[in-house]
Amino acid sequence: MAAADEPSDTTDQRRSLSRLGRVLLGLGLALQASEDFRDMDDTVEYAESAGVPMPEVMAPFASGMMLVSGVCLAFWRLPRLATGAVVTFLTAVTFTMHDFWNADEDDRDGERMAFFGNLAMLGGALVFLREAFR
Numbered sequence: 001m002a003a004a005d006e007p008s009d010t011t012d013q014r015r016s017l018s019r020l021g022r023v024l025l026g027l028g029l030a031l032q033a034s035e036d037f038r039d040m041d042d043t044v045e046y047a048e049s050a051g052v053p054m055p056e057v058m059a060p061f062a063s064g065m066m067l068v069s070g071v072c073l074a075f076w077r078l079p080r081l082a083t084g085a086v087v088t089f090l091t092a093v094t095f096t097m098h099d100f101w102n103a104d105e106d107d108r109d110g111e112r113m114a115f116f117g118n119l120a121m122l123g124g125a126l127v128f129l130r131e132a133f134r
Contacts, residue, residue, distance in 0.1 A: 018128075018131065021127075022074060029067075033063045037067075046097070065085055066086070068082075073128065079128070079131075082132075083132045084129060084132075087129050090121055094119060099111070
């Protein structure tokens with residue numbers, strides 16, 4: 001009878017790991033967004049330096065979207081909308097704001113680290129996007 005229980009146990013373990021991953025990714029994104037709100041002037045200035053149109057509107061909008069999407073991802077509420085927003089945000093930000101290949105020599109290492117960190121989060125968000133559409 002133990003063999004019949006194994007698939008259920010394995011499924012429960014996968015669900016638990018998936019839940020933990022969603023909570024970690026979602027809260028990480030939400031906490032980062034809250035940090036952006038703490039120093040919105042710097043966030044707007046950084047967006048402006050990257051050529052973001054209307055940075056005084058887009059930076060708070062993007063931070064708010066990430067805060068809400070991160071919380072929704074963590075608690076698996078509106079999962080399609082939340083994961084879609086996270087994927088959209090990370091795709092846009094990763095390739096426009098952290099384009100280390102165009103960065104000044106002094107900023108290149110930091111932008112490279114941010115790029116690869118966002119790329120890793122984007123990979124996780126894509127997995128959860130697939131899960132949201134099951």
